[in-house]
Every structure is written in C-alpha cells, then in structure tokens.
Amino acid sequence: MHGTEPIRHQPTPTFRFGAAEWLGLAALAFGSLHILLDFGVGLFPTQGPASAAVAAVFVLTSLLLLWWAVSIAAAAGGLGGGLASVAVLAFGWTLLTNGSSVVFCPPPCPVAAPLADVAHLGSLASGLAAAVGAAWALRQRRLGVGWRLPAGAAALVFASIVALGNAVQP
Numbered sequence: 001m002h003g004t005e006p007i008r009h010q011p012t013p014t015f016r017f018g019a020a021e022w023l024g025l026a027a028l029a030f031g032s033l034h035i036l037l038d039f040g041v042g043l044f045p046t047q048g049p050a051s052a053a054v055a056a057v058f059v060l061t062s063l064l065l066l067w068w069a070v071s072i073a074a075a076a077g078g079l080g081g082g083l084a085s086v087a088v089l090a091f092g093w094t095l096l097t098n099g100s101s102v103v104f105c106p107p108p109c110p111v112a113a114p115l116a117d118v119a120h121l122g123s124l125a126s127g128l129a130a131a132v133g134a135a136w137a138l139r140q141r142r143l144g145v146g147w148r149l150p151a152g153a154a155a156l157v158f159a160s161i162v163a164l165g166n167a168v169q170p
Contacts, residue, residue, distance in 0.1 A: 014078055020106065020137035021076050021132070024086040027130035028068045030122035031094035034101070035061055036118055037112045043168050053167035060160045064093055067156055071149055075134070080143030086168040087134035092157035149165025 038044065043056045068089055074082025102109075102120035109116040138145065 004089050015073075017076050018137060020083060020086065020133040021072055023126065023130040023133040024068070024072050024075065024090060027086075027090040027094040027123075027126040028065070028072070030126045031098045032065065032118060033115065034098035034119035034123050037115055041112055045169050051167065053163055056163035057160070057167045060156060060163050064089070064156050064160060067149075067153055071153065074149060078141075078143065079146065079149075080138055080141070081146035081149040082118075082132045083138045083141075083143065083147045083149070084147070085153040087131045088150045088153040088157065090127045090134060092131035092154065093127075093160065094123050095131060097122035097157065097161055099125075107134050 039046075044057055045051075046054065050058075067085070071082045071085035071089060075086055076082070099120060102124065105111055105116060105120070107117045107121070108114070109120065
C-alpha cells in the first residue's frame with residue numbers, strides 16, 4: 001500500500017525591489033554602458049592575440065556583472081550582505097572606476113559622443129546614489145551584514161582596477 005504525504009506549504013521567499021535595488025540597477029546600467037564604450041573605442045586591443053591584461057579585463061568585467069546580479073538579488077531577498085555588496089560595487093566600480101574617468105574626456109567628450117558623456121555623468125551620479133542608497137537601506141532595514149558578498153565585490157573591484165590599468169592602450 002502506498003501512502004501519500006500531505007503537501008506542505010512553504011512560505012514564499014520575500015523578494016522585493018526597494019529604492020536601493022533600483023538605484024543599484026541604474027549604477028549597473030551606467031557602469032556597463034561605460035565599459036562597453038571603452039571596449040568599443042579601442043582602449044583594450046582585441047585584434048590578434050589578446051594580452052593577459054586584456055583577457056583579465058574581459059574576465060573580470062564578466063565576473064563583476066555576475067557579482068552585481070547576485071548582490072542585487074541577495075539585497076532584494078533581504079540579505080544585508082547583498083546591500084553592502086551593492087554599495088561596494090556602486091562606489092568602487094561605477095563611481096570611482098567608470099565615473100572618475102570623466103577627467104580624461106570631460107564634457108563635451110568627442111569620443112563616442114554623446115554616449116560617453118551619458119556614461120561618465122551617469123556613472124558619477126548613479127554610483128554615488130546607489131552607494132548611499134544601499135548604505136541607507138542597510139541601516140533602515142536593520143539587517144545583519146554577511147561579509148562574503150561585499151568582500152568578494154571589493155576584491156573584484158580592486159582586481160579590475162589593476163587589470164584596467166595594465167591593459168589600457170596609451
């Protein structure tokens with residue numbers, strides 16, 4: 001005789017996007033636009049064999065985009081480490097790495113106009129807003145912070161800055 005087990009109802013996980021998550025998505029979008037423009041205008045030579053530094057930039061950029069997705073999903077799922085990671089990525093990658101490069105081509109930037117200005121200024125504004133928004137949400141939501149996601153984000157940002165500095169074509 002086969003018995004049946006009663007169906008257990010499991011609570012649906014909470015997954016909601018607050019302002020911090022939307023600001024994080026904006027910072028991800030502007031930072032991605034900027035790095036795509038960098039690739040498109042030839043800052044990183046990809047014709048012929050790629051150097052180790054150029055390969056590192058591509059791999060690290062892919063990993064950063066993945067880390068953004070995981071961090072935003074974790075934040076939306078109520079994990080403080082996700083919000084802390086969004087703050088690190090927004091400040092380190094979008095604001096400092098992508099936005100600060102506006103000093104090399106201030107508005108009106110003739111390279112990839114007008115998208116370069118949109119990417120530079122958008123990275124500055126959204127990177128700052130997302131970092132502040134994530135820190136504020138972390139405090140308001142009174143979440144504990146697991147440090148794996150933000151530590152991974154910091155390591156990726158640092159490695160990316162090193163790779164970018166070594167790969168950019170003068």
